Amino acid sequence: MTEPSTAGRAAGSASGEASASSSESPTAGRTLRAHPPEVSAAKARRWGAFYYAEQVLRVMKGYGWSIFLYSVGQPAAYLFAMGVGLATLVDTSAVSAFGGVSYIAFIAPALLVSAAVMTAATEFTFPVMDGFKWRRVYYGPHASPLTPEQIAAGQIIAVTLRFLLQSVIYFAIVALFGASPSGWGWGSVLVATLAGLSFGLPLMAYATSIKEDKGQFAMVMRFIVMPLFLFSGTFFPLDTLPVLVRWIGWISPIWHGTELGRVMTFGYEESPVLTIIHVLFLLGLAWFGWVLTKRQFIRRMGQ
Amino acid sequence: MPANETGPERDKEPAAPRYVITAENLTKTYGDVTAVDGISFSVPAGESFGLLGPNGAGKSTTMKMIGGVSQRTSGNLTIMGLDPEQNGPEVRAHLGVVPQQDNLDEELKVRDNLLVYGRYFGLPMSYLKPKADELLEFAQLTDKAKSKVDALSGGMKRRLTIARSLINEPRILLLDEPTTGLDPQARHILWDRLFRLKEQGVTLILTTHYMDEAEQLCDRLIVVDKGRIMAEGSPAALIRDYSTREVLELRFGSERNASIGAELEGIGERLETLPDRVLIYTHDGEAALEEVSARGLRPLTSLVRRSSLEDVFLRLTGRSLVD
Ligand SMILES: Nc1ncnc2c1ncn2[C@@H]1O[C@H](COP(=O)(O)OP(=O)(O)O)[C@@H](O)[C@H]1O
Ligand SMILES: [Mg+2]
Numbered sequence: 329m330t331e332p333s334t335a336g337r338a339a340g341s342a343s344g345e346a347s348a349s350s351s352e353s354p355t356a357g358r359t360l361r362a363h364p365p366e367v368s369a370a371k372a373r374r375w376g377a378f379y380y381a382e383q384v385l386r387v388m389k390g391y392g393w394s395i396f397l398y399s400v401g402q403p404a405a406y407l408f409a410m411g412v413g414l415a416t417l418v419d420t421s422a423v424s425a426f427g428g429v430s431y432i433a434f435i436a437p438a439l440l441v442s443a444a445v446m447t448a449a450t451e452f453t454f455p456v457m458d459g460f461k462w463r464r465v466y467y468g469p470h471a472s473p474l475t476p477e478q479i480a481a482g483q484i485i486a487v488t489l490r491f492l493l494q495s496v497i498y499f500a501i502v503a504l505f506g507a508s509p510s511g512w513g514w515g516s517v518l519v520a521t522l523a524g525l526s527f528g529l530p531l532m533a534y535a536t537s538i539k540e541d542k543g544q545f546a547m548v549m550r551f552i553v554m555p556l557f558l559f560s561g562t563f564f565p566l567d568t569l570p571v572l573v574r575w576i577g578w579i580s581p582i583w584h585g586t587e588l589g590r591v592m593t594f595g596y597e598e599s600p601v602l603t604i605i606h607v608l609f610l611l612g613l614a615w616f617g618w619v620l621t622k623r624q625f626i627r628r629m630g631q
Numbered sequence: 632m633p634a635n636e637t638g639p640e641r642d643k644e645p646a647a648p649r650y651v652i653t654a655e656n657l658t659k660t661y662g663d664v665t666a667v668d669g670i671s672f673s674v675p676a677g678e679s680f681g682l683l684g685p686n687g688a689g690k691s692t693t694m695k696m697i698g699g700v701s702q703r704t705s706g707n708l709t710i711m712g713l714d715p716e717q718n719g720p721e722v723r724a725h726l727g728v729v730p731q732q733d734n735l736d737e738e739l740k741v742r743d744n745l746l747v748y749g750r751y752f753g754l755p756m757s758y759l760k761p762k763a764d765e766l767l768e769f770a771q772l773t774d775k776a777k778s779k780v781d782a783l784s785g786g787m788k789r790r791l792t793i794a795r796s797l798i799n800e801p802r803i804l805l806l807d808e809p810t811t812g813l814d815p816q817a818r819h820i821l822w823d824r825l826f827r828l829k830e831q832g833v834t835l836i837l838t839t840h841y842m843d844e845a846e847q848l849c850d851r852l853i854v855v856d857k858g859r860i861m862a863e864g865s866p867a868a869l870i871r872d873y874s875t876r877e878v879l880e881l882r883f884g885s886e887r888n889a890s891i892g893a894e895l896e897g898i899g900e901r902l903e904t905l906p907d908r909v910l911i912y913t914h915d916g917e918a919a920l921e922e923v924s925a926r927g928l929r930p931l932t933s934l935v936r937r938s939s940l941e942d943v944f945l946r947l948t949g950r951s952l953v954d
Contacts, residue, residue: 369720463736614927
């Protein structure tokens with residue numbers, strides 16, 4: 329090694345230091361530069377809910393196979409058992425009993441809507457608890473430019489996509505069974521998604537208010553979802569039930585969704601006023617749930 | 632010497648605010664509990680500013696208000712001239728945040744945690760991918776890039792949280808007890824990383840209940856207790872103002888410690904009796920020890936050491952920092 333001149337040494341050590349620091353320091357990038365905070369904030373204000381939805385979907389993808397199998401397996405099993413097994417008995421009764429269509433066509437939209445509501449009952453409960461309490465996943469994004477309502481909205485967007493995907497698969501199977509005679513049948517996919525939100529968003533608001541898990545979600549499943557499922561005109565028309573329990577159907581998103589779905593899949597005849605009521609009921613309940621959820625998220629995260 | 636009292640050189644640009652953070656009478660109550668009780672401070676750009684205090688002092692609550700995630704009960708607070716309650720996204724876009732409790736996404740892989748977090752700032756993948764690799768290098772986690780987060784040790788998770796907080800290249804970093812619960816080696820690695828950030832001019836706001844951490848990392852700090860500021864200054868200035876240069880620690884055994892006070896009267900400037908030892912504050916510890924021997928007192932052990940922030944805290948509150 330030769331002894332460098334004083335000037336050379338000074339220059340050498342200076343450049344040596346510079347390269348050492350740039351290779352190790354995280355912020356001294358060459359062309360790598362984050363956009364300024366103002367840009368981050370503006371982008372987050374505009375797209376924040378979608379950024380969070382992206383994250384929820386990424387996590388869902390981790391158990392994508394079980395979602396897929398559930399979406400395919402559940403309708404296939406129900407349709408086979410009910411539509412092929414039970415229908416052989418049921419279809420011998422008067423055709424008019426089930427809106428003038430086969431039993432399988434009668435229950436297909438109901439199963440589609442029920443499946444979305446059941447999914448809502450899991451997607452809008454445990455993950456919310458996870459966000460606030462168990463693994464506190466909401467608090468990471470909370471420190472970023474995202475706002476609490478964007479985090480709530482992002483989760484809802486992701487679950488909505490899951491409803492859509494699951495319902496499309498479900499509907500395709502239903503159509504394969506020939507159980508959706510009307511050309512408007514695909515509309516039942518949107519109806520099921522709306523029903524899922526209509527049931528799910530008030531539930532999400534409730535889940536947001538829970539501080540301690542004392543098995544409330546199992547209770548919701550047992551004492552709300554199951555009765556709604558059974559008494560919402562799912563397997564038989566609501567008006568065959570005694571008036572005493574018929575009201576359950578009237579306040580049930582499953583019933584409103586199911587009836588609307590039937591209008592779509594086989595042109596089920598009902599008063600147009602009733603059809604409008606179904607739509608308004610489902611939209612109204614979803615909106616009410618969203619407003620409550622948003623308020624709860626802001627309150628709970630701002631503590 | 633009052634370090635950094637005048638702030639760094641580079642606030643010559645007229646538009647840049649003199650202080651990146653100012654708090655005036657900042658207060659936060661939870662029901663009947665007043666977690667933060669009217670504290671005021673300002674932090675110039677590039678400073679390492681510490682909040683030193685025991686558990687429950689209100690440090691985390693203060694950090695959450697600065698971080699724009701917790702609403703204050705009263706008082707004023709600005710970050711980069713903005714109110715975090717009016718301009719939450721804008722304020723948070725300026726910050727990197729390391730919360731007291733890690734909140735990494737345990738379901739995602741180490742590197743994906745960085746990518747996902749960067750997306751919240753609207754940063755494109757073309758930036759995030761190389762940046763994530765750079766940060767993993769910085770956090771010495773490159774070989775863990777594809778591991779799941781729950782497979783990491785506590786120290787690694789902490790470093791990953793710090794790496795994550797840097798994804799948006801913040802000029803202000805909030806660190807809430809960055810090394811609590813880590814073993815000494817992990818702490819030293821972390822200190823080294825934080826030191827580098829400090830050298831790059833990043834403003835560090837950190838809370839700790841470790842006096843050595845405060846002494847190592849902070850240019851200036853406030854000592855907080857029960858939501859109030861007890862003292863403010865550089866570590867050296869605080870020690871000078873509230874303690875003596877040296878401390879003589881004596882142990883006489885638990886039953887004698889309490890009664891020995893009278894016999895030590897007059898040695899040093901101040902005497903502090905703790906359950907397990909007696910502290911004599913003095914500018915010359917050796918001389919004080921000779922005086923103790925001259926009085927015929929025979930402590931089981933004796934130790935002369937320099938004063939620390941622990942002594943400052945004891946002086947201010949009558950209690951130890953770590954219980
Ligand atoms: N979310 C909360 N709800 C009620 N009390 C709280 C909450 N967070 C903190 N506190 C109380 O506020 C005080 C200060 O807490 P904290 O800011 O966490 O202190 P530190 O971080 O200094 O340990 C404590 O008495 C604590 O119990
Ligand atoms: Mg704390």
